[in-house]
Amino acid sequence: MxxxxxxxxxxxxxxxxxxxxxxxxHRRRSLPELAEIEAVARDISALEDERVRAQVAVDDLDRDIARFEKDIEQVRTRKSRDQARLDAGGALREIEGLQHELATLNRRQSELEDSELELMEQKETAEATLNDVRKRLAEAVERRTAAETRRDETLAEIAKEEEFKTTSRGPLAADLxxxxxxxxxxxxxxxxxxxxxxxxxxxxxxxxxxxxxxxxxxxxxxxxxxxxxxxxxxxxxxxxxxxx
Incomplete structure (x- = not known):
């Protein structure tokens, strides 16, 4: 030729x-932000799974605490009824029976309240875990947002340079x-x-x-x-x- x-x-x-x-x-394909966004996305996915597990743990404890509250309220209601009957007086056998039942109900209430207190302490720990996961998740989302912003800014810069180079290439090639x-x-x-x-x-x-x-x-x-x-x-x- x-x-x-x-x-x-x-x-x-x-x-x-x-x-x-x-x-x-090549610069567009190999932006460090792309790898960073992908890595943070994996972190966010793992943290979201962890958040769900932590939330389930808190919800389970809330449900158990609510059940204990209901049981305790039932005991209190029965104690109030028995105390009212006891205060009204009656046969000795009936009074002794009511006193025995009240003692049993007091023990039952104490046991239920102790169990509820234990669950509340567990819930406090579970909520602290949940809050920690939420904090780490929010930080990860912020990192991803910042990386996406940097990526978009760099891509815009690359696109501008490409447009300039492409525009200058046309006349150069056409003149050959x-x-x-x-x-x-x-x-x-x-x-x-x-x-x-x-x-x-x-x-x-x-x-x-x-x-x-x-x-x-x-x-x-x-x-x-x-x-x-x-x-x-x-x-x-x-x-x-x-x-x-």
């Missing part, structure tokens, strides 16, 4: 733009021979780099140094000949820096 030396040289400008675009794309650009784009699509400067006997694409007949081929090629590396097949652009 033939192309004017100046057109070949401008391929390097086009490659510089494409390299910058590729770097921006179509067949040269087609060849360049094909090579770039296959290898990521379509053209590179040939300098000091070395291909700027694969960095391999040429010797003997390979070097002589490059040196003897007409200035308008599009020379490609035998190893990486990229276009080797010759300029005054090439040292030929």
């Amino acid at each position: 033939k192309a004017a030396p100046e057109a070949q040289r401008r391929l390097l400008d086009l490659q510089a733009v494409d390299t910058a675009l590729a770097q921006l794309a 021979p179509a067949d040269l650009v087609t060849l360049y784009d094909k090579i770039r699509t296959d290898s990521g780099l379509g053209a590179a400067l040939f300098r000091s006997g070395r291909c700027g694409g694969c960095r391999i140094e040429l010797y003997g007949a390979d070097l002589a081929r490059v040196k003897s090629a007409p200035a308008d000949e599009v020379v490609r590396c035998e190893e990486c097949r990229r276009i080797m652009v010759r300029t005054a820096e090439s040292g030929l």
